[in-house]
Amino acid sequence: MTKVLVVDDEPQIVRALRINLSARGYEVLTAPDGATALRLAADGKPDVVVLDLGLPDMDGTDVIAGLRGWTTLPIIVLSARTDSTDKVDALDAGADDYVTKPFGMDELLARLRAAVRRSATAGPEDEPIVKTASFTVDLAAKRVLKDDVEVHLTPTEWGLLEVLARNAGKLVAQKQLLRDVWGPAYEKETHYLRVYLAQLRRKLEPEPARPRHLLTEPGMGYRFEP
Amino acid sequence: MTKVLVVDDEPQIVRALRINLSARGYEVLTAPDGATALRLAADGKPDVVVLDLGLPDMDGTDVIAGLRGWTTLPIIVLSARTDSTDKVDALDAGADDYVTKPFGMDELLARLRAAVRRSATAGPEDEPIVKTASFTVDLAAKRVLKDDVEVHLTPTEWGLLEVLARNAGKLVAQKQLLRDVWGPAYEKETHYLRVYLAQLRRKLEPEPARPRHLLTEPGMGYRFEP
DNA sequence: GCGCCGCGTGACGCCCGCGTCACCACAACG
């Protein structure tokens, strides 16, 4: 999920953005001033920042500079100032885009999408690979290798393994697995899990009868152990 | 030196931009229509495109889509239309920024600097040539060689192969292929994929019946294996 | 005007992934 940090001291703006963004599946962090913004940007690891220039505690360009000191994540500036020197200053300070208030929500969302898309294709992608002693799961390529040979998985098998691998080491409840792989209407079909876990073990575990990586937690769920 | 491609059919705009840009050390290419723009973008290797939406020969979003088919270079849209749906359409088509006419020259220059700065930090792009044991795909030249002879591909075939080759080794979902090649409205037409994958295999695979490089992952998508 | 080529569509057979069922293992409990 894309995480957006909204920095603004006007509650109604924050509220409007929070509603619109979370309705579209974004995760929203908010900060009412520059200091909080800088702290949250470091802690919360947002994917993009929406920044109002008129903050109570510090100048907007200083916030931009503070961010640009250590990250290149996209910054969209929001401002009531239509003066072109303000725009130039903000953009040259390192902002990616500049939207003047009052702004159209759909335009802002489109610019947000553009900024996120850009940074997604630009940035070096992380290494989504989970390894165990006997097999390797490549989340990005949707591929599983066992002894350097590709193991063919069906869509359902892969969906199941993917959820477990993305939560490696953690216990995943049966309900969550069923919801993520089959859909919310199948939360009670625990039998599916037994069948497909068995198939995964047969394909991946060295001793399917004594699983070492795809573990059952009786009555609770399953755990992927790297 | 940074190279800017200016696409506009109004001579006075082109002239104003040329003067201002070259005075600031930019190299300037110009195109009066969409077709010329697409050709120049491929030939001239500009670092950034400034694109007027009101072109005589084709729709602006089609120009954006034509560029985005093979490159991620920054596109700044220039338009007299202030309607927010125009902005949203252009940005979602792949534009990086949207400036409404009349515009302040210094603001445009600042947005230009921001776009260039961003793409500079994005890092050098990788090798646009993908090789397999039996054929070679040159993404930049849009050519395919098999046994050192060029294989003629239709536009649709090429579009399909291009998406797969750019994600070499990774599984590409059917939806994504359909969206990238035919458009978002065709996400369900999986039959297209079967037909055109068969054609690609017939032209490129040594044994079309036993594909080694254009692999099907049943129910999930396709994978290009170098 | 004619022919060619690229594109989308329809029909058809094959096969495999899916869900279901029956059965067994095992542990907990009275």
Place this chain on the structure above:
DNA sequence: CGTTGTGGTGACGCGGGCGTCACGCGGCGC
């Protein structure tokens, strides 16, 4: 010892996804 509930395994039928061929249409060039 029987009952109950949870988990694992093998077998099986069905539907849908896949590949393939053939055809009609429209555009473009000769």
